[in-house]
Amino acid sequence: MKNAKPQALAAAVLSLAMGTALAQKTAADGIAEYRALLADGNPAELFEAKGEDLWKTKRGPKNASLQACDLGKGPGIVKGAFVELPRWFADVQKVQDLESRLLTCMSQLQGLDAALIAKTPFGKDEQRNMEALVAWISAESRGLRMNLPQAHAQEQQSFELGRRAFFFRGGPMDFSCASCHGEDGKRIRLQDLPNLTKNPGDGVGFAAWPAYRVSSGELWSMQRRLNDCFRQQRFPYPGYGSDITIALAVYMGVNAKGAESIAPAIKR
Amino acid sequence: MKHKHIAVAGSAVGLALLVAGCASVPDAAELDAQALAMIKSSFRAEGIATMDRLEQDLGQKACSSEAAPSEAVARQIETEALASIKWPANGQYVGDWREGEKLAQNGRGMTWTDKVALPTANGANCYNCHQIGKQEVSFGTIGPSLYNYGKLRGVKAIDDPASAAIVQYTWGKLWNSKAYSACSNMPRFGHMALLNEEQLRHVMALLLDPKSPVNQ
Numbered sequence: 202m203k204n205a206k207p208q209a210l211a212a213a214v215l216s217l218a219m220g221t222a223l224a225q226k227t228a229a230d231g232i233a234e235y236r237a238l239l240a241d242g243n244p245a246e247l248f249e250a251k252g253e254d255l256w257k258t259k260r261g262p263k264n265a266s267l268q269a270c271d272l273g274k275g276p277g278i279v280k281g282a283f284v285e286l287p288r289w290f291a292d293v294q295k296v297q298d299l300e301s302r303l304l305t306c307m308s309q310l311q312g313l314d315a316a317l318i319a320k321t322p323f324g325k326d327e328q329r330n331m332e333a334l335v336a337w338i339s340a341e342s343r344g345l346r347m348n349l350p351q352a353h354a355q356e357q358q359s360f361e362l363g364r365r366a367f368f369f370r371g372g373p374m375d376f377s378c379a380s381c382h383g384e385d386g387k388r389i390r391l392q393d394l395p396n397l398t399k400n401p402g403d404g405v406g407f408a409a410w411p412a413y414r415v416s417s418g419e420l421w422s423m424q425r426r427l428n429d430c431f432r433q434q435r436f437p438y439p440g441y442g443s444d445i446t447i448a449l450a451v452y453m454g455v456n457a458k459g460a461e462s463i464a465p466a467i468k469r
Numbered sequence: 470m471k472h473k474h475i476a477v478a479g480s481a482v483g484l485a486l487l488v489a490g491c492a493s494v495p496d497a498a499e500l501d502a503q504a505l506a507m508i509k510s511s512f513r514a515e516g517i518a519t520m521d522r523l524e525q526d527l528g529q530k531a532c533s534s535e536a537a538p539s540e541a542v543a544r545q546i547e548t549e550a551l552a553s554i555k556w557p558a559n560g561q562y563v564g565d566w567r568e569g570e571k572l573a574q575n576g577r578g579m580t581w582t583d584k585v586a587l588p589t590a591n592g593a594n595c596y597n598c599h600q601i602g603k604q605e606v607s608f609g610t611i612g613p614s615l616y617n618y619g620k621l622r623g624v625k626a627i628d629d630p631a632s633a634a635i636v637q638y639t640w641g642k643l644w645n646s647k648a649y650s651a652c653s654n655m656p657r658f659g660h661m662a663l664l665n666e667e668q669l670r671h672v673m674a675l676l677l678d679p680k681s682p683v684n685q
Contacts, residue, residue, distance in 0.1 A: 354493045358503075361494065365504035370529040372522045373579050373586070373663060374656040377533065381611065389597050389609045398535075431512075435579045437522055438515035445511035 229393050232469065245336055245413040245465035248420045252337025255330055261311030270306035272299070272338065283342035284462050287450050289353040296359045298450045299335055300424045301442035319441040323425050332420040335411045339464035346461055347408055349454040356451065363452025366445050367398070372435040378449070380434075382406075392469075397453050404463035407453040412466040420465065423450055518581035532652035543651035550648035553660050554641045562636050562673055563627045566683070569593075569675030572668055573601055579663065588665040593658065593672050601675065602682050611654060619677040620684040627678060639676060643669050 256267045256279070272282035273290070287298040293305055308315040318327045351357055370377040381389060382397040395406035410423045421429075427446050431439050439446055495503065514520050528546040531538035538546070575592020577583065583590060595601055598611040601618075618639075624632045641648050644659030658664045664672070675681050 357494045358500070361500050362504045362507055365501065365534070366508060368534050369504070369508055369525075370533045371525055372518075373661045375529055375532075375654075375661075376656075380654050387609070387611050389611065390607045394611075432518075432580045432582065435518065435522065437512040437518045437520050438581055439512055443511035444507045448507065 232391065232393075235469070243413060243465070243467045244418075245340070245411075245420060245467065248333045248336035248413070248465065249340045250337075252333035252335070252340075255333055256337065261307065261313045263310065263312035265310045265312075267303075267306055267310060267334075269310055270303070272302060279338055279341045281342055281345055283339045283464070284345045284347050285349055287356075287359070287447050287454065288350050289355050296353075296355050296447055296451060298423065298442070298447050299338060300331060300422055301447065303331065303334055303338075304442060323421075323428070324419055332411075332422060335422045336413075336420050336465045339411050339462070342462050343464065344461060346459050347454055347457045349451065349458065351455060359448050359451040360455050362444075363448035363450070366449055367452055374435050376434045376436075378430065378434070397456060400457050400460050403461035404466065405460065407450070407457040408460040408462045409464060409466040409468075411464050412468045414468050416469055421468075515581035517579070517583060517586040528647050528651060538651060546647055546651040547649065550645040550651075550657070550660070551641070554644045554648060555659060555666075556637075557640065557666055557670065562640055562670065563678060564667060564670030564674050566671070566674040566678045566681035568668075568671035569673070569681070570602060572664070572672055573675055574605070588662060588668055591663055591668075593664055593668065594656070595672070595675075598654075603685075604682065615676060616683060618683055619679060619681070624677050624679060624684070627674075632677075636673075636677060639673060640669065643672060 256270075259266050269276045271277075271290075271292075272279060273285055273288045274282050283299060286302065287296050289296050290302065290305070295301075297305065304315040304318060307313040307318065313327070318331070321328045324332075349356070351360065367378040367382075370380075377383075379398065381387070381394050385396045387394045387396075395401035397406050401407075407423075410426050411421060412426075413420050424441055424446060427449060428439055428441075431437075494500075508523060509520075512520065512523060525533070527542075528550070531542050531546060537543070572593040573595035576594045576597050578591030578594075579586060595615075596605055596608045598609040600608040600610075600614040600616050603616055619635075622632075622635045624635060626632070627636070638649075642655075643664075645657045646653040646655035647657060656663055658672075659666075659669060675683055678684065
């Protein structure tokens with residue numbers, strides 16, 4: 202232990218020096234390395250395990266599990282469902298993302314109050330269960346490629362509305378989604394910004410969420426990711442599962458067609 | 470033969486209309502209207518982030534698509550923006566670069582988690598998008614590098630009449646960036662009351678003062 206100390210210190214100093222020297226050229230490499238180290242034990246696994254359990258557990262006023270929930274590929278079929286969401290659901294006559302679809306299932310099958318869950322702050326009460334569910338459901342499509350359907354007219358319309366929302370400038374700082382995510386190779390501080398107007402590549406952008414965030418120790422769904430984007434965009438507060446969040450997800454998801462999903466990913 | 474050709478063309482148009490009707494994806498103008506309605510209905514006010522933030526002015530509206538606005542609209546945006554610039558009281562353009570660096574580092578303000586929508590509660594957000602001082606390696610790249618900003622533009626002394634043009638341009642750019650580029654990504658710090666005159670003077674000093682580390 203005594204001997205290891207100077208060595209560890211030297212290593213720390215070296216890595217600090219290298220970090221500074223390399224920061225401008227290979228900040229992305231450094232961060233990727235850091236993520237690789239972290240991914241060795243991605244805590245998202247804990248959320249996944251809880252989510253699988255929740256899916257199978259009888260809950261709510263109707264004392265039912267979610268095993269009959271149709272995520273788009275038929276009742277109870279989870280594998281491969283995530284990479285085809287959002288999509289059109291005939292029963293509700295709406296395009297839904299994973300979170301809004303889960304609200305429908307929790308309400309219809311289990312008798313839970315969907316409006317109440319949608320109003321619940323992130324990281325609290327039933328929203329914690331949502332985090333676990335999206336972690337497990339997305340993990341069941343890990344390694345598959347994004348393949349959102351665009352056959353239905355409402356899916357095409359949602360894409361077109363999402364495209365318009367993506368470029369909508371507003372707020373005190375004139376920001377749109379495109380201000381940060383409209384060009385290749387840009388960063389905010391050291392954080393790389395994926396270009397979401399096209400396929401940004403495997404496991405990047407839409408194909409990386411939900412994700413476990415090391416900085417906050419939380420599992421963030423795409424709904425929460427978008428919510429915090431809008432906060433930083435200085436916009437008002439987007440409703441959970443609101444039309445703009447669905448349309449933006451369709452726009453980003455269709456653009457990411459063919460990208461490998463690594464969700465739930467791990468982020469700083 | 471000619472008649473038949475017209476008849477075929479006519480039925481093709483009819484078929485196209487029919488297909489469009491069935492597919493029921495509305496035309497572009499209808500989609501624009503639907504998108505605006507969707508945006509308004511998807512948000513609610515939260516703290517200082519009120520719903521009027523979704524009311525677009527001419528420039529925001531014209532710069533809300535992949536296509537750039539027409540030349541005429543772009544000129545109108547720039548002309549109006551230029552006219553909106555409030556020049557500093559007593560011709561005092563420059564403050565303390567040390568305060569400017571603090572503001573440049575500070576990315577806070579104007580979100581629904583911030584308490585007040587006042588300049589004094591805001592940072593200038595500069596490093597989010599620009600390289601500025603060389604010692605700060607954590608800088609964004611959405612905007613151009615501003616390292617050596619004053620030096621590269623030949624600013625030898627702040628009050629040098631030869632530097633008056635670049636000093637005024639820089640104030641104008643910070644006050645209302647759209648005066649020089651209709652769809653600039655940069656916020657309008659003075660025009661939208663994100664920073665007050667004193668804060669702008671400090672940011673000016675960071676960029677232009679020959680003593681600022683940015684110009685070493």
